[in-house]
Amino acid sequence: MAKAQSFTCNECAATHSKWSGRCDDCGAWNSITQDVAISTGPAAKSLGAARGARVELSDLSTKEAPPPRTKSGIGELDRVLGGGLVPASAILVGGDPGIGKSTLLLQAAASFARAGLKAIYVSGEEAAAQVRMRAVRLELTDAPVKLATETNLRDILTTLEAEKPDIAIIDSIQTMWSDNVASAPGSVSQVRAAAHELTSFAKRRNMAVVLVGHVTKDGQIAGPRVIEHMVDTVLYFEGERGHQFRILRAVKNRFGPADEIGVFEMTGSGLGEVPNPSALFLSERDEPAPGSVVFAGIEGTRPVLVEFQALISPTPQSQPRRSVVGWDGSRLAMILAVLESRCGIPFTGLDVYLNVAGGLKVSEPAADLAVAAALLSAREDVALPADTVVFGEISLSGALRPVGQTENRLKEARKLGFSQAIVPTRSKIGSDDGQQVRQMSNLISFVGEIFGAG
Ligand code: TYD
Numbered sequence: 001m002a003k004a005q006s007f008t009c010n011e012c013a014a015t016h017s018k019w020s021g022r023c024d025d026c027g028a029w030n031s032i033t034q035d036v037a038i039s040t041g042p043a044a045k046s047l048g049a050a051r052g053a054r055v056e057l058s059d060l061s062t063k064e065a066p067p068p069r070t071k072s073g074i075g076e077l078d079r080v081l082g083g084g085l086v087p088a089s090a091i092l093v094g095g096d097p098g099i100g101k102s103t104l105l106l107q108a109a110a111s112f113a114r115a116g117l118k119a120i121y122v123s124g125e126e127a128a129a130q131v132r133m134r135a136v137r138l139e140l141t142d143a144p145v146k147l148a149t150e151t152n153l154r155d156i157l158t159t160l161e162a163e164k165p166d167i168a169i170i171d172s173i174q175t176m177w178s179d180n181v182a183s184a185p186g187s188v189s190q191v192r193a194a195a196h197e198l199t200s201f202a203k204r205r206n207m208a209v210v211l212v213g214h215v216t217k218d219g220q221i222a223g224p225r226v227i228e229h230m231v232d233t234v235l236y237f238e239g240e241r242g243h244q245f246r247i248l249r250a251v252k253n254r255f256g257p258a259d260e261i262g263v264f265e266m267t268g269s270g271l272g273e274v275p276n277p278s279a280l281f282l283s284e285r286d287e288p289a290p291g292s293v294v295f296a297g298i299e300g301t302r303p304v305l306v307e308f309q310a311l312i313s314p315t316p317q318s319q320p321r322r323s324v325v326g327w328d329g330s331r332l333a334m335i336l337a338v339l340e341s342r343c344g345i346p347f348t349g350l351d352v353y354l355n356v357a358g359g360l361k362v363s364e365p366a367a368d369l370a371v372a373a374a375l376l377s378a379r380e381d382v383a384l385p386a387d388t389v390v391f392g393e394i395s396l397s398g399a400l401r402p403v404g405q406t407e408n409r410l411k412e413a414r415k416l417g418f419s420q421a422i423v424p425t426r427s428k429i430g431s432d433d434g435q436q437v438r439q440m441s442n443l444i445s446f447v448g449e450i451f452g453a454g
C-alpha cells in the first residue's frame, strides 16, 4: 500500500497533504517541501538508502557529579537558573520589547565576567556605542565583557570558535541570519536555524549560550516559542509597563525547578534585586478596602504574598465585562459560576474587574479562595480585616480543597505581620505562633461566616 505523503511549509511549519506553490496558512511562496521518512531494515537496503548504525545503549544509574555551576552574584538570577549557570547550557530569555532583557543580560554578562568567566555579548539590535552608553549607565564599564555588534551567524560562530568564551549572549535571536536559509531574518525558519546552530555549537564547544527572544504579538517575526524545545532553560521576563517591578520566571528548566521566579526592580541605574518580594508587592497597600484581599501564594520554591483587587460595578450592557490582569480569565468565570450556582450570589448585570497588584501573574488554583473573597468583598462592600491572608482551591461543588505548602504560606504571612488566615479544612497546619487560622470546608460557610450572607 502506498504510504501517505506529507509536506511541510518551511516558513510556518504547517503540514499539508499535497504540494502547492503557496502555503495556505502563511501565504509564503515556494516554501513547501516534501517530508522524507528515514527507512531502516531490509526495506532500506532494497531502496538503496544507507542503513543507520546501531546506537549504544546504557542504563540509568550514574556516577557523574551534578553539573558545576557558576553563580553570577545576582541572587535573583541565580535562583531562577536553579542555583547558577550550568556550563554548555542553552538558555532562552523571552519577553516583550522594552521590558529590560538587554539591561538584565548586560548586567548578567558583567557579573559572570567578574566571577571569572569569559563572556561575549553579541548585539544584533544596537550599535556598539549604544551598548557602551548603557554600560556606563549601569556602571559596568570595568567588567571584562567582550562586545560584538553583528547579525551574520557564520561570522559569529567563527568568532566564538576562535575566542572560546564560557558564555555568549545573543541579543536577539530574531536579528540573526544564516546564509543557509533563504528567508528573511526573524522568519520562523531563520530563527529556528539560528537557534539550532547556536545551541548545538554551545554543546559541542562547552559554551553556555543565552538567546534573547522578543515576544511578538502580530506574528510578523517569529516569537520565542518556536525554539523553546531546543534549549535547556526557558526564562520569561514579565512586568507591566509603567510598573517598576520585573519578574523573571523559569517556565522550563532541565537543571532546576520550573516556575521559580526572580523579582527585580527597574531603576535609573539598571535592574535591582528584590530579595523580599512579599514586602514589595504589599508596599502599595493602603487601608483595608472592600475588594482587596491578600493571597499567600507559592512561586517556585518561595512563598510570596500578593494583593488581589476586585471591582464590581453595575452595567446597562447585556454582556457585562469580565476583565482580568494577572490571573486566568476562565478560572475567574468558573469562580463566578460557583458563587452563583452554589451560593446563590449572582453577578448578572455587574461588570467584574480583577487585578493582581504589582504586575505579578498568578497561576496557582490555590488563589481561588482569595479571588472569591475579593469578589464578595467588592460586591458586598465589606473589607476583610487588614491582617488576614486567604488561600485555598475551590472545586465546582463549592467545596474548599487544601493546597500544598500550607505551613510555608502561613509562615511567610506571620513574618509580614498577618495574624489571621482563612484556609480550607484538612490543611496541614503546624505550630500556630499566635496566628489565628480559621478552617472552612466549603464556600457557603465561608460566605456566611465572613460576609454574613449566602
Ligand atoms: P531594554 O533592556 O532595552 O529592553 P529590551 O531589551 O527588553 O527591549 O530596556 C528598555 C527600558 O528600560 C527602557 O525603556 C529604559 C529602561 N531602563 C531604565 O529604566 N533604567 C536603566 O538603567 C536602563 C538601562 C533602562
Ligand code: MG
Binding pocket: 101, 102, 103, 125, 171
Ligand atoms: Mg534589547
